[in-house]
Structures are given as structure tokens and as C-alpha cells.
Amino acid sequence: MPRAFSISAEAIASERERVGDDLDAFDVARVIELGELTLPAMGAGDLRLRILAVSAEHNVDHAALADTMNIAEARGGRIYPGNSAIAEVVEVGNEVQRFSVGDVVITHCNGEPDAQGYPLRIWAYDQPDSIGWYAEEAVVGEWQVIPAPLDCGLNLWEIAAMPLRAPTAHHLWRRAIGIFRLKVSQAQRAQLNVLGFGGGVSELFLMLARHEGHNAIFCSGNPARRAHLEGLGIESIDQQAYNRFASRDDVRAFNKQVKSMTGGEGAHIVCDMLRGPVYAAGLQCLARMGVNVSAGWQLDTSCKYNSANLSVRQITVDHVHYETVDGANAATELYGKVFRPTVHEEIYAFEDLPRAMEEMHQNTQTGIPIVRVAEQMPDALKGLIP
Numbered sequence: 001m002p003r004a005f006s007i008s009a010e011a012i013a014s015e016r017e018r019v020g021d022d023l024d025a026f027d028v029a030r031v032i033e034l035g036e037l038t039l040p041a042m043g044a045g046d047l048r049l050r051i052l053a054v055s056a057e058h059n060v061d062h063a064a065l066a067d068t069m070n071i072a073e074a075r076g077g078r079i080y081p082g083n084s085a086i087a088e089v090v091e092v093g094n095e096v097q098r099f100s101v102g103d104v105v106i107t108h109c110n111g112e113p114d115a116q117g118y119p120l121r122i123w124a125y126d127q128p129d130s131i132g133w134y135a136e137e138a139v140v141g142e143w144q145v146i147p148a149p150l151d152c153g154l155n156l157w158e159i160a161a162m163p164l165r166a167p168t169a170h171h172l173w174r175r176a177i178g179i180f181r182l183k184v185s186q187a188q189r190a191q192l193n194v195l196g197f198g199g200g201v202s203e204l205f206l207m208l209a210r211h212e213g214h215n216a217i218f219c220s221g222n223p224a225r226r227a228h229l230e231g232l233g234i235e236s237i238d239q240q241a242y243n244r245f246a247s248r249d250d251v252r253a254f255n256k257q258v259k260s261m262t263g264g265e266g267a268h269i270v271c272d273m274l275r276g277p278v279y280a281a282g283l284q285c286l287a288r289m290g291v292n293v294s295a296g297w298q299l300d301t302s303c304k305y306n307s308a309n310l311s312v313r314q315i316t317v318d319h320v321h322y323e324t325v326d327g328a329n330a331a332t333e334l335y336g337k338v339f340r341p342t343v344h345e346e347i348y349a350f351e352d353l354p355r356a357m358e359e360m361h362q363n364t365q366t367g368i369p370i371v372r373v374a375e376q377m378p379d380a381l382k383g384l385i386p
């Protein structure tokens, strides 16, 4: 039987009891448990995958902390997390058309598309009965995987960093630029000022903006990530220099810096991703007609605004979730050409996945954390392992 990580409501309750509900003392690694998994039976349209590598994702952090909701409890007491993977196809059902044994694929995490193709639910999070990919093997429907772009110029770890983050960045960008262009045409204003806060999704978002000729600014507290983005022509601001926007004076000083970097105008587009104190700073530094987008709510799930103030400035605040399946395919076309992600310096062993998640929670990593699941890699990937 393949091994798989899971999170149980019981383990969460026991860790919460240990730390007296103090989430700052909560150790995510203590609730992510390694066990064995009976895979679901293969259907005619299914594939069996051997997981090669996965990236650590924040929804697992939320599942372990049970901070936004207790998803393990809501799903019957246990979830099998992991919704970003690169894998080898080892078995195909009779009706599978697009894939054969030996193909290398990446996943998307759209668990159930709505009428427009957007996810009603996320795979391995709130999609009922979904089993995630922090496991040695998995069974998925053909519709859930995309051919891995092995000739895109990126190495295996860089490719593994993006199955969840790149579609999110792609969706955020097309929403943000689409909304802005509804208000201001290309003929009126070609080059925009685009700012993003922290994190792998924002980095990819800014790479899209830069690729399309806009001025891009990355505001992060992480020197390694800022240096990587500067190498790609993206300017940076140290978020720690503004105390992560702890006070109104910090927000004002940050706003002044953004204005000084944008000829007094401010940012036309802001990618927030965290809400909380970042949200106020992002709103303040917007130019007239600006658009604020976010697909994350790590620091707060609510946001307030003064409607009169935003109306007069013609500001739009948009709330985004994950991409459509078509959009995830389109994002994959941009691997290597536009998207060149930062990867954390340590590639974690499978057994160290809980530590990778805890270090992500502590925000001590230098890039996107990758876990190597398979020791034996397919021949097609041997040249892609640095």
C-alpha cells in the first residue's frame, strides 16, 4: 500500500490542547501524520499516478491549524492533503484518451468546475471524498492532469513549484488587467505600475506583468526572494522596513515610497494575497482607477473599505479564487517563458514533509518549498534534476 500524509481532527484537537489554543505556539508538523492508504478503485476514465514531487501549499497550513475552518472535522474527521504535484502515469483506464503509461503530468486543483469552469470546491480540501497528492501514489480522473512541459527550460523543482501557484497567478492577472482595461484603454495608457505583496503567487503575477511591459514592484520581507525578482527586472521594496504595516505611519511611509517609485501616481494594480495589514497598505498606494486583487486571506478573512473614498478614486477591489481547467492549461504554456519561480534552497525528503510545512508556516524559507516524493525518477527527468 502506498504511504500518504493525512490530517485528523483528533490530532488538531490534541495539538490545540497542548498549546492552549495559542496558534503562535502551534506546531503544524505535529498534526501531519504519515500512514498507509488504500487507493480508490480505478474507473474507466481514471489514471493511477506515481507522485514524483510536490510543493507545500498554504491550504494545508490552514487545514492543520483549523484557523479559517476545521476542514478535517467537516470532512468526517480526516483529510488527505496535497493539491500540487508532478507525477508519472503508471496505469490508465480503458476510456483514457490523452495519456499513456510513462507520461509525466502535472495536476491542477479544481475539484469541481461550476458552469463557467471555476472551482466550486478545491481538490484535497473541501471537495468531498477527494484524496490529495502528499502520497506515493494517487488515482485521478483524466480531466485532472495536464502534460508536464518538460522542455520549458525549467528544472524539475521549478516545474513542481507551479501546478497550484501558476494558475492562481494567471487568473489574478487576467482578472486585474481585464478590470483595469474596462476603465482605461490601452490607447489611453499602455504601461502600468503593478505591485505585489510577498509569496510565490505574487511573484508569478509580477512576472506576467513585467513580461507584458509593465513596471513591476515586489514588496516582500524576504531578501532572497527580492534578489531573485530583481534579477528578472522587477523592482523591490523591503516590507520589513515598514514593520509589515503595523501602524498608520508605516502605511503612510510605504505609500510615499510607492509614489516616489511611480512618478507620484501610485500602483494601477495591486496583488494583495494576504489581506490583514497588507490590505490597507495596498489600497492606500493605488492610483486612480486602480484595481486590488487577491486570492488569499492568510492574515484576515474580512476587509473593510470606505465606499465614498474608493468611489471617488474609481477603485475596484476584486476577490479571486482558483482558475478554470482551461486557464490552468493556458498558465502551463507560460512555464519557463514567463514563469521562473523561486525555489527554497532545501529540497525536502518525503518523510520531512511535515517539517517543510512547519517551516513554511514559520515563514523562514527562501522560496517555494518542494518535497521530493520518489527516489527513482523516470529517465525523461534525469537531465532536469539539478
Ligand SMILES: NC(=O)c1ccc[n+]([C@@H]2O[C@H](COP(=O)([O-])OP(=O)(O)OC[C@H]3O[C@@H](n4cnc5c(N)ncnc54)[C@H](OP(=O)(O)O)[C@@H]3O)[C@@H](O)[C@H]2O)c1
Pocket (backbone or CB within 6 Å): 058, 059, 164, 165, 168, 197, 198, 199, 200, 201, 202, 219, 220, 221, 222, 225, 239, 244, 273, 274, 278, 295, 296, 297, 298, 299, 320, 321, 322, 323, 360, 363, 368
Ligand atoms: N485561492 C487560491 O486559489 C490560492 C492559491 C494559492 C495561494 N493562495 C493563498 O495566497 C496566500 C499566498 O500564497 P503563496 O503560495 O503565494 O504563499 P508563499 O509563496 O508561501 O508565500 C507566503 C508569503 O506570505 C508572506 N507573509 C507571511 N506572513 C506575513 C505577514 N505577517 N505579513 C506580511 N506577509 C506575510 C511572506 O512574505 P515575505 O516574503 O514578505 O516574508 C511569504 O512570502 C496564502 O494565504 C494562500 O493560502 C490562494
